Amino acid sequence: MTGPMTGPVTGPVTSATLAAFSAAWNRHDIDALMDFMSTDCIFQSAAGPDACGSRHVGAQAVRQAFAAVWHAVPDAQWVGGRHFVHGDFGVSQWTFTGTAADGSRIEADGIDVFTFRDGKIHLKNVFRKVRPNLPAPR
Template structure:
């Protein structure tokens, strides 16, 4: 199996906002651990729940205003990490920069887990 190739396909499908193509790369028992929510983050378990989360995130009615740059894909034995940076602007014009990583776990030639971690530009506590 070529985890790197699968992650390239995933990134391409995400950029196209193609939920069907994303789900073709996921297992039926997949898990998506988002970076936002009460856990912290929110965990979506199973293909139907993950599809719903991806559909909300990638809703064509809410296209991203900024840009996302894929920085690096690193893969190992049944896992992969994708580093990325998103750039946008706040309503007052200040830059909004998000640096993040997605950690993927594989089962066979499909993605079993997508776990997102991110840092957001802002005031320190």
């Protein structure tokens, strides 16, 4: 296993683990992200047809859903991260920024609610406060 800025650490999940997970998102590093996830992981996105958004179950489905975020918003970043862990439960707070396919800017505040199992992220459940699209940068 690698250190807190490049990949998961051994032992229980801590706020430093979630900070490293966030850093992997900002690097668009799918392999590092998946190292943090359990093999039977679940990702519940902020939007989708169900009350939970879109639900992706299992490492392969989660990997594809994570990668789709960067496809949709190639300059996606999660800034201002704050992370909290208590036992097998954690929260990351952030501001999502990026550029949509139509060129408009996206900015949304949100949180990830996590559950952990055996030192890995088992569930990543996303909640966002979406603001109207901002004008494209000039």
